[in-house]
Amino acid sequence: MEGVMMRNGDAYGLAVRRPDGSIRAQRLPWFSLTRRAWLKKTFVRGFPILLETLVNGIQALNRSVEAAAQSGEEELSGWHLALSLGLALLMAIALFVVAPHLLSLVMLWLHLGGDVEGLSFHIWDGFFK
Known part of the structure; x- marks a missing residue:
């Protein structure tokens, strides 16, 4: 699994190297919990941002695994992720x-x-x- 994830505002880019050496690039929406104004307050925003970063990071890893699985490797199941x-x-x-x-x-x-x-x-x- 090789790839790069970069965030810009409400979207993130994901580039994953496929088993044949080609690169698959995607622009995807950023899952956000901080759309409400009160969740952006100074002492409140830390935990929601941590959760949204975890969710988006795991989604990016899953997409990277899917690209690697095309080569015949085993995909991760739900309990592996948990x-x-x-x-x-x-x-x-x-x-x-x-x-x-x-x-x-x-x-x-x-x-x-x-x-x-x-x-x-x-x-x-x-x-x-």
Whole structure:
């Protein structure tokens, strides 16, 4: 599977290399959850944008797999995609939540930071994130 996905406004381009070496390019609509004004507010927009990026990315991967499957390779089924998404979410939580928190606890152990409720702990946590 080889390909490139690029977003521009309400559309994205997807170019996928086929097994014969040719390139298939498409312009597709961007799935968006932030069409309503209140979902574009500063502290609200992060999670909906994350979800729409995941949906569009998985759709692009599926199209890339379909192009690769033309060569006789096996297509991904629904449970493969669910397992991949679950594993990706677990890795993201481990990398961006658990690891910085543990590193901040190491700083506490090294007497370079305060306790969990202290400001220095959160500064270290933010620095590692």
